[in-house]
Amino acid sequence: MSIDYRQEAKDAIDRRDYVSAWNYYTQALIESPKDLALWCNRALVGLNAGFPELTLIDSKRVVFLSLEKGKSMGNDINLQNLVYKARYRLGLAAEKLGLPFLAAREFDLLDTFNSKKNFGNIFEESCHQKKIDMTETYLRQQIILKREYEKRNTKIQISGIGKGWYKFTGNYPWDNRQNERISASMLQKIQAKLDVASDNKLKAVIIRSETDNPKLQLGIKTKQDVPHLTILFEEDPFISIHNRYNLRCDYCINKLSPTAREPGIPLKFPCKNQNCKEVFCNPRCYKKAMELYHRPLCGKDISKIIELSKREIGGLNHHALFLLKLFAIAKERNINPLDIEEIKHFMRLKTNPLFLEGHLVWDPEYESIYNNILSILDITMYDLQYDFWIFITLMNMIGANVFGRTFTDQAAEEKLSSIYPLCALMNHSCCDFVVPQYILPEPSNTVHNLIQDYERRRKRYHRKGYQSYRITLVTHRNLKKGEEIFYPYTQYSNSKPRRHESLLRNFGFMCHCNQCKKESGRYRGKPIAWFLYFPGDERGKNLVELEN
Numbered sequence: 243m244s245i246d247y248r249q250e251a252k253d254a255i256d257r258r259d260y261v262s263a264w265n266y267y268t269q270a271l272i273e274s275p276k277d278l279a280l281w282c283n284r285a286l287v288g289l290n291a292g293f294p295e296l297t298l299i300d301s302k303r304v305v306f307l308s309l310e311k312g313k314s315m316g317n318d319i320n321l322q323n324l325v326y327k328a329r330y331r332l333g334l335a336a337e338k339l340g341l342p343f344l345a346a347r348e349f350d351l352l353d354t355f356n357s358k359k360n361f362g363n364i365f366e367e368s369c370h371q372k373k374i375d376m377t378e379t380y381l382r383q384q385i386i387l388k389r390e391y392e393k394r395n396t397k398i399q400i401s402g403i404g405k406g407w408y409k410f411t412g413n414y415p416w417d418n419r420q421n422e423r424i425s426a427s428m429l430q431k432i433q434a435k436l437d438v439a440s441d442n443k444l445k446a447v448i449i450r451s452e453t454d455n456p457k458l459q460l461g462i463k464t465k466q467d468v469p470h471l472t473i474l475f476e477e478d479p480f481i482s483i484h485n486r487y488n489l490r491c492d493y494c495i496n497k498l499s500p501t502a503r504e505p506g507i508p509l510k511f512p513c514k515n516q517n518c519k520e521v522f523c524n525p526r527c528y529k530k531a532m533e534l535y536h537r538p539l540c541g542k543d544i545s546k547i548i549e550l551s552k553r554e555i556g557g558l559n560h561h562a563l564f565l566l567k568l569f570a571i572a573k574e575r576n577i578n579p580l581d582i583e584e585i586k587h588f589m590r591l592k593t594n595p596l597f598l599e600g601h602l603v604w605d606p607e608y609e610s611i612y613n614n615i616l617s618i619l620d621i622t623m624y625d626l627q628y629d630f631w632i633f634i635t636l637m638n639m640i641g642a643n644v645f646g647r648t649f650t651d652q653a654a655e656e657k658l659s660s661i662y663p664l665c666a667l668m669n670h671s672c673c674d675f676v677v678p679q680y681i682l683p684e685p686s687n688t689v690h691n692l693i694q695d696y697e698r699r700r701k702r703y704h705r706k707g708y709q710s711y712r713i714t715l716v717t718h719r720n721l722k723k724g725e726e727i728f729y730p731y732t733q734y735s736n737s738k739p740r741r742h743e744s745l746l747r748n749f750g751f752m753c754h755c756n757q758c759k760k761e762s763g764r765y766r767g768k769p770i771a772w773f774l775y776f777p778g779d780e781r782g783k784n785l786v787e788l789e790n
């Protein structure tokens with residue numbers, strides 16, 4: 243007997259079980275992806291379940307569907323009311339995310355419609371009043387933030403103007419992959435790869451943490467004693483990105499020469515499609531890119547994604563190109579992007595109570611990045627295999643697992659980042675770590691001094707097809723069997739408060755290593771002046787000077 247998902251969703255709402263209702267609406271939408279009422283209802287339950295970021299997109303889907311339907315909506319008052327309700331929910335979602343400007347715009351629009359059409363009482367509160375409240379909040383926010391920035395108020399934490407706040411706990415409740423990642427079968431798969439990469443020296447283990455959430459995490463330990471200056475492990479990137487500052491191979495991000503061959507720098511190998519601007523090192527990198535992600539991207543204009551990824555220094559927008567490639571891989575394999583085998587075991591960045599009072603910064607550009615990716619890959623915004631919650635989860639997965647390098651030139655910053663599926667299993671320590679080395683064809687960019695002989699060998703290997711950004715771990719002391727292999731996620735020479743701030747901001751955890759236990763000083767998170775973002779919330783008011 244088939245399940246009546248709509249009825250199940252209504253029953254769940256009656257029980258105030260909004261997460262189940264969200265799931266039932268999602269099931270119903272898989273059957274009827276262009277049903278306005280279903281998206282509009284899912285927008286409402288998303289809001290009630292505490293996921294305003296998802297409501298933002300569901301409401302927009304209703305608006306876009308109504309535009310697609312155009313005249314065929316005719317004079318159907320019910321359908322038209324659904325669109326107004328969706329817009330109202332969009333306004334509420336923006337308000338809950340701390341984006342008063344966006345909220346004011348929606349309520350203003352509805353207020354204007356209302357003066358012409360008179361909706362009656364389809365909304366819980368007056369759009370007119372909400373428009374005034376949101377506009378006032380926005381203006382007050384602008385004035386106070388500008389003044390506090392100028393005064394360099396260091397007492398409060400302020401997000402950039404136009405950015406909001408949200409909570410992400412590592413996974414949405416309907417996503418069980420975080421449990422699968424620590425299953426025996428997952429460990430077995432990881433171990434098979436680790437045996438090859440470490441020449442049987444390392445093993446993947448489950449680590450129990452008393453202080454962190456989740457309590458069970460993955461890590462890497464030695465299988466045997468390993469002497470000083472041993473190559474412990476090597477791994478090529480799964481995928482890499484660069485911010486288009488130099489001409490580089492799209493697959494292995496090796497620097498390329500645009501015209502004549504320069505010593506040590508390969509000549510660019512353009513994509514075979516004349517309408518495609520992408521370049522590679524050689525036919526091998528081209529073939530690998532084709533097999534992984536390039537086919538659905540070939541010849542597509544990705545300049546908007548590049549621009550969005552460049553716009554912000556720090557923050558997750560920089561990973562927009564990763565998200566594009568990962569969505570392209572998923573499209574090639576016809577799977578949910580969270581099921582990409584190579585990264586399915588990744589932990590996710592999550593809200594930590596010690597940082598930003600348990601919030602992450604919400605950037606309205608996430609939505610633009612998502613929409614652009616779908617459009618580049620010819621995926622409709624009603625395809626639930628590529629739903630927005632997947633994008634948010636993936637973005638936070640990348641955030642906690644990417645290895646990035648920044649090279650500052652006179653003119654600008656070159657950013658290169660790669661995903662190493664096995665290296666990403668290494669936990670952080672501010673001491674007791676092994677030394678990672680990138681063996682590059684550009685010696686000046688090589689991170690640490692290498693074992694000389696090995697450097698020569700690697701250059702030779704590179705010519706034979708080793709990846710330019712292969713990572714190599716070299717022990718810098720004797721390791722005992724069973725020791726955990728740590729890697730420093732942040733500049734270990736910085737003070738403890740600075741290290742902790744960076745770890746909390748970028749990885750969502752606080753370090754308790756031996757160095758941190760020994761060292762004095764403590765990171766103190768600054769309070770947030772919530773009243774600037776959420777009208778009626780007085781927290782943090784005493785920390786800014788208010789004009790009478």
Ligand SMILES: C[S@@+](CC[C@H](N)C(=O)[O-])C[C@H]1O[C@@H](n2cnc3c(N)ncnc32)[C@H](O)[C@@H]1O
Nearest residue numbers: 454459460589642643666667668669670749751
């Ligand atoms: C690159 S992953 C490391 C592997 C991870 N433990 C796992 O289970 O997949 C980074 C994440 O691991 C966790 N982590 C790494 N080092 C940690 C440490 N020293 N203490 C607590 N959590 C840590 C953090 O949640 C971080 O965002």
